[in-house]
Amino acid sequence: MRxxxxxxxxxIADSGSFQQAARQCxxxxxxxxxxxxxxEADLGVExxxxxxxxxxxxxxxxxxxxxxxICQEWQVATQELADLMAGKxxxxxxxxxxxxxxxxxxxxLQKFCRDYPEVQLRVTSLGSDRALKVLKDGLVDLxxxxxxxxxxxxxxxxxEVLYDEPIExxxxxxxxxxxxxxxxxxxxxRYPQVVFKDGYGMQRLVQDKFERLEATLHAALEVxxxxxxxxxxxxxxxxxxxxTSALVESRHDTTLAVRPLANNPLDNSGLTRRVVMVTTxxxxxxxxxxxxxxxxxxxxxxxxxxxxxxx
Numbered sequence: 001m002r003x004x005x006x007x008x009x010x011x012i013a014d015s016g017s018f019q020q021a022a023r024q025c026x027x028x029x030x031x032x033x034x035x036x037x038x039x040e041a042d043l044g045v046e047x048x049x050x051x052x053x054x055x056x057x058x059x060x061x062x063x064x065x066x067x068x069x070i071c072q073e074w075q076v077a078t079q080e081l082a083d084l085m086a087g088k089x090x091x092x093x094x095x096x097x098x099x100x101x102x103x104x105x106x107x108x109l110q111k112f113c114r115d116y117p118e119v120q121l122r123v124t125s126l127g128s129d130r131a132l133k134v135l136k137d138g139l140v141d142l143x144x145x146x147x148x149x150x151x152x153x154x155x156x157x158x159x160e161v162l163y164d165e166p167i168e169x170x171x172x173x174x175x176x177x178x179x180x181x182x183x184x185x186x187x188x189x190r191y192p193q194v195v196f197k198d199g200y201g202m203q204r205l206v207q208d209k210f211e212r213l214e215a216t217l218h219a220a221l222e223v224x225x226x227x228x229x230x231x232x233x234x235x236x237x238x239x240x241x242x243x244t245s246a247l248v249e250s251r252h253d254t255t256l257a258v259r260p261l262a263n264n265p266l267d268n269s270g271l272t273r274r275v276v277m278v279t280t281x282x283x284x285x286x287x288x289x290x291x292x293x294x295x296x297x298x299x300x301x302x303x304x305x306x307x308x309x310x311x
Contacts, residue, residue, distance in 0.1 A: 003074060005039040006067045008032050009047060013064050016053045085286070091120040092288050093140040095131035097201070098226055099246035100144055100275070108295050112288075115295075119288050127224070128201035135278060141289050144296070146201030147274040158284055160277045160293075162300050167205070167271040169259045170233050170240040170250055177239065182262040185213060192220035194229060194238045201273065206241050209271055213264070230256060243273050 004025075011021035012032070022029040040047055047060035056064060092112075096105060101123065113121055126134070128145035132152065135143045144162070152159045169188065171177050177187060189210070195217075196203040203222075210217040220238055223229060226249070229240050234255050241261075250256045263270050277296055283289045 001039060001042045002035075003071075005035045006070055008035040009039060009060075009063070010067050010071055012036065012048065012054050013056055013060065013067075016055070018054055021054075089119060089286065089288055091122055092116075092142075092292060093122045093124070094142050094144070094292070095124050095126045095134055095140045096144040097128055097131070097146060097275070098125050098224075099243055101125045102226060103245045103248055104300065105144075108292075108299050111295055111299070112292050115291060116288050127196065127199045129199045129204075132278065135280075141283050141286075142277065142279040142292060144275065144277050146205070147276045148201060148204075152276070152278055156280045156282070158279050158281055160297065162275045162277055162296070164272045164274050165244045166260065167241050167243055167273060168247060169261060170229060170242050170247060171257050171259065172234055172236055173255050173257045175237070175239065175257065177259065178257045180259060180262075183259045184262045185215075185264055188239070188261070189213065189215040189217075191239050192218040192237065194221045194223060194232045194240045195219045197222045197224045200224065202241070202243070205271070205273055241271070 008021060008025055008027075011024045012018055015021050015024065018032050018036075019029050022032045025032065036047060043059070043063070045059035046057050047063065049055045049057060105123070109121060109123065112119075124131075124134075124140065128148055129151065131140070131143040131145045132148060134140050136151075147159075147161070169177065169183050177183050177191065180187065193206075195206060207217055221232060223232065226242075226246055229242065229246075230250055230253065232238055233240050234253075247258050251258055261270055277293065279289065279293065284293060
């Protein structure tokens with residue numbers, strides 16, 4: 001049973017004529033006749049009385065409302081797909097890490113809304129691992145996250161490196177570590193930290209670094225917002241390792257201090273994170289999603305563009 005057979009059946013039922021149905025479907029009358037014969041063979045029942053007019057049999061009358069519904073659903077489905085490929089989608093869902101929502105994304109969001117005013121833009125702030133999971137589950141169209149190659153593999157995934165940025169230390173202004181221009185790792189590991197909750201890429205990055213240093217990470221508290229980090233660190237002893245883009249407001253807070261890390265003496269390297277943009281091949285064919293993707297690439301910070309082109 002094929003769709004064109006059902007469409008032929010519906011055209012004959014509505015017009016009462018094989019000849020008129022053939023003209024309506026753009027085929028020959030013999031083609032229409034073969035389609036109905038094949039449909040009747042599949043169903044094991046005659047659908048029309050072959051008289052002067054094509055009149056439905058009892059079986060044809062029972063089938064007609066079902067076929068009409070199938071053809072209507074097919075018409076709606078094909079129109080929805082055509083609208084999708086033409087960029088007429090009702091919403092665009094983005095998942096992004098917290099620091100980008102607070103820094104780089106706002107001007108991009110404004111530009112997109114001006115370019116696609118009919119598309120409802122929905123942005124959710126999530127940890128990297130969670131954002132990639134909801135992308136794989138089809139709950140969002142695009143994710144901007146810390147890179148996690150274990151969650152971005154697959155032929156259907158498209159991954160674009162946006163930038164690399166250093167990790168710095170957030171401390172209270174009167175903290176003992178504030179005396180250093182660059183904080184040595186040997187001093188850093190002595191203090192308890194406030195860290196991101198499980199499922200955030202930053203927690204995994206910091207934990208891996210401490211393991212490579214064969215040091216113990218004293219995670220005294222887990223939070224998941226930048227306001228919470230600032231509020232806790234401001235109180236005294238706890239410190240936090242955060243990316244540069246998450247520390248914009250902290251640099252203007254006289255109760256807080258931000259210090260870069262000294263290079264690790266074992267490999268003479270610092271600590272950085274890589275931020276990537278991820279979607280799927282099929283989504284990147286949809287005009288609003290592709291446009292948002294291009295806006296992000298065009299509006300990442302200039303210093304990040306240099307880092308990206310050099311990587």
